[in-house]
Amino acid sequence: MPRTEYRRYVALGDSQTEGLGDGDDTVGLRGFADRFAGHLEAAGPGLQYANLAVRGRLAGQVRAGQLEAALALRPDIATVVAGVNDVLRPRFDAAEVAGHVEAMFAALTAAGTHVATVTFPDLGRVVPLARPLAPRLADLNDRIRDAAARHGVTVAETALPEAVADPRMWTTDRLHASAVGHERIAAALAHAVGLPGSDDTWTHPLPPRPAPAPGAAVAAELRWAAAFLGPWLGRRLRGRSSGDGRTAKRPALLPVAAGNTGPDTP
Known part of the structure; x- marks a missing residue:
């Protein structure tokens, strides 16, 4: 029977784990990790939660900057989600990136932590x-998947459902999940871990929406390229990152109630 009560949850990762797309830097970010913490709290009140993620981090940077701190917090459950920023770089070595992720899996599971992760959707569908x-x-x-199998890590297969291609699951930058998308990821993790009340509804399609007007897709692509692709390429050319100068939003274990978390969908 899967374990359903946890006392210390630590999230490691980049912008998705930090919560970009679910709230903003003025009102505060929520994100799938905050929402998953809400699911964990509902299953066993008294959860302490820390989020070490920083936007823009590559997998090696997550390992170098977050793993030691995570181990020091002695979590009984952790999420490790990293690698998409590496995929977006001109130079990409899948073995190297997966090696960093597996090193985090190995260190955390060796310390007795239940580790969960996700798979990444094909961005070309969005x-x-x-x-x-x-x-x-x-x-x-x-x-x-292979590394997770070697270390007993739980994998939420968020890459697979058809619903992942629905534009409502993504923000206008199309690289970060929307509030609805973040809640789907949290629900997927809850289901994969086997929390009470979780099920596969996170895989179901969203309600139907009106068909787009003719030419709307082309216009949307042009707007997206101007608003997001151009600035992103500019940062890469300057050697800059969206996470420059930023630190973890929640570096210490705190009660879930100390942040804006929960399993509900806005």
């Missing part, structure tokens, strides 16, 4: 210009 990245994502997902 951003047509990103279709060339599909082989990279598929390779990384396979390596994550």
